[in-house]
Amino acid sequence: MAAAEKEKKGPNKLIIIIVVMGFVMMIGAVTMVFMATDMSVSDVLAKFQKHEEYVMPLESFVVNLETEGKGTTYLKTQLSLLYVEEDFGPVLTNKTSQIRDIIIKDLMEYKPDDLLVNGGLATAKVKLRSSINTALGKEMIKEIYFTEFLVQ
Known part of the structure; x- marks a missing residue:
């Protein structure tokens, strides 16, 4: 029986060594990722913490779009601004007046086709968010939602 007990202890040590080495390798890999x-x-x-989100709806906008003198095309839209810090409200x-002015100026630069093509609204959102945050001097707006959108 003594020989059987020694054989059982051998694999247990090997398993422990494998687990410890795997753990050390995992810590090393994570450290390398952080450093790189x-x-x-x-x-x-911070990515795993739950953040409160606040939405500020804006009144409707009616904007002339750029048509290069080929008639008039209007955009009627309504936006909501998402922010995550309550103090920004x-x-x-x-x-609000400054934000509306920035939105109107940015939207007037678009041609109807620029907004209606696939990905056009996403591009407009990025530009609007960047312009607003630049004017505010701080990254306050995290996302812009179009809640109404009509080109005529």
Whole structure:
């Protein structure tokens, strides 16, 4: 029986060594990823934390689109702005006129075909978000939602 007990202890040590080496290799791989991407643990943890989201609907816009003198084409749209920090709400409310002005100026630069092609709205959203955040001096707007969209 003593020989049988020694045989059982041998594989247990081997399994423990394999598990420990696997764990060490996994930690090394994670460390390499963090070093290569300049990410920190707090960046990763922030992705898993639940953030409150707030939406600020704006009134409708009616905008002349760029047609290069070939008649008139209008865009009627309504937008909502998504932000994640509650403190931004009063700031955005106070700057609603400035935000509306930026949106109108940006939308007037588009041609109808630019907005109606596949991916046109996504491009417009990115440009609008960038313009608004630049004017506000801070990354306040996380997303823009078109809640109404009509080109005529």
